[in-house]
Amino acid sequence: MRQINSCYGYTPKNTGNYYGYNYSAPKSDILEDINGFLIQIELPGVKKEEIKLSVEKNILSIAAERKKSAETDTLKYKHSEIAYGTISRSFVLGEIVDSEKIAAEYSDGILKVSIPKKEQSKPKEIIIN
Numbered sequence: 001m002r003q004i005n006s007c008y009g010y011t012p013k014n015t016g017n018y019y020g021y022n023y024s025a026p027k028s029d030i031l032e033d034i035n036g037f038l039i040q041i042e043l044p045g046v047k048k049e050e051i052k053l054s055v056e057k058n059i060l061s062i063a064a065e066r067k068k069s070a071e072t073d074t075l076k077y078k079h080s081e082i083a084y085g086t087i088s089r090s091f092v093l094g095e096i097v098d099s100e101k102i103a104a105e106y107s108d109g110i111l112k113v114s115i116p117k118k119e120q121s122k123p124k125e126i127i128i129n
Contacts, residue, residue, distance in 0.1 A: 025089050034123065036116035037097065041089060044109035045082070051111060055099045062111065063088040096121035 031038040043051065043064055051064045068084040071077060093099055097115050104113045 024085075024087055026087055028089060030091075034117075036114060039091065039113040039115065041111040041113070042109065043087070043106070043111050046087075046109070048106045051106060053102075053104055053113070055093070055102060058093050058099070060091045060093055060099075060102070060113070060115070061088065062090070062113070 026042045028039055028041045031040070039060075041062060043066075046064045046066050050067070051062065054061050064087050066082075066084050066087060068080075068082075093115065096117050098118045099115075101116045102113060104111060106112070
C-alpha cells in the first residue's frame with residue numbers, strides 16, 4: 001500500500017463534513033494484484049462528463065462536480081441533505097507504476113481507475129538449471 005499513498009485535495013466550496021462524511025474527498029478502495037492497482041472511488045450523482053482525471057508530477061488527481069437540480073416556479077427545495085459542489089481526491093503514485101497506461105471507467109456511481117505496474121517491477125520466476 002506504500003506504493004500508492006492517498007492524500008486529500010483542496011477544500012472545495014459548497015461541500016463539507018456532514019454526519020462524519022467528508023463529501024469533498026470521496027471514499028475509495030485500493031486493490032492490488034501482480035499486474036497493478038485498481039482504485040475504486042464513490043461518485044454517486046456525478047455525470048461521467050463532470051469527472052476530470054490527470055497525472056502530474058507522479059500525482060493522480062480526480063476532480064468532479066456534483067450539481068444541484070434547479071428549482072422551478074412550482075418545485076422548491078424544502079430540505080436538502082445531499083452535498084453538492086466540487087469534490088476531489090489525489091493519490092501519490094509510486095515509482096513502480098506505469099502512469100502512461102492508466103485507464104478509467106465509470107459505471108453506477110463508481111469510478112474505477114486501473115494503474116498498471118511497470119514490467120521491471122513485476123515479480124519474475126527464475127528457472128533453476
